[in-house]
Amino acid sequence: MKKLRSSFVGVDSGDVVLFTDFEDGGEMWTGRGQRERRRRIKFSEPYRKIPTVQLSPSLWDMDAATVLRADIVAEAVTENGFDMVFRTWGDTRVARIRISWTAIGEILDDGDWDLY
Template identity: 40%
Template sequence: MKRLNSHQIGIDEGFVSLFDHWAQTTVMWDGAGERTVRATVSFDEPFAEPPTVSLSIAVLDADNESYLRLNLRTEDVTTTDFTIAADTWEDTRIARLGMRWTAIGVLVDTDELWDV
């Protein structure tokens, strides 16, 4: 469990389209074997320390001729941004993948910014 020692807790959220085969050809649809796609997401304002980020699938369009294999994770979470990574492998073909994300963490204490 992560304990937040602040009364200034921030929540940021958003949507990111990782890829869309119909807009452009991607390795997630046309490739085979191990494949990874990454997208960097910036927060609306910086956190005081790296927040906890959770992901959920909002859009998934996959071929039904093979098993759906998908691994989703966050990487390199900092106070200003993070990276979403999506892996697939074998013969899985994914045409579109969109993610919703939520970040919860301690905000920068604006009272500390004042130097009187």
């Protein structure tokens, strides 16, 4: 459990279209080639410490003729942002995906200052 010592808690969020491979015959739609997409997401302002980040699909456009397989994860989370990562494998065909994210954590207070 993450315990926040500050009364200054920040919640930042967004909704990102990660790719639309069906439009141009991209690798996620054809089922061949690179089976991972990632995008660096920057928070609207830095957190005091590394926040908790939650991801969820908000648009899931998949080919119904194949098995649906996906892994969605936040990697390389820092006080300033994170990498949004979507992976699939096998014969899964993904036309497009949009991912919602929420970050919750301690934010800086006007009384916080760093001497170094």
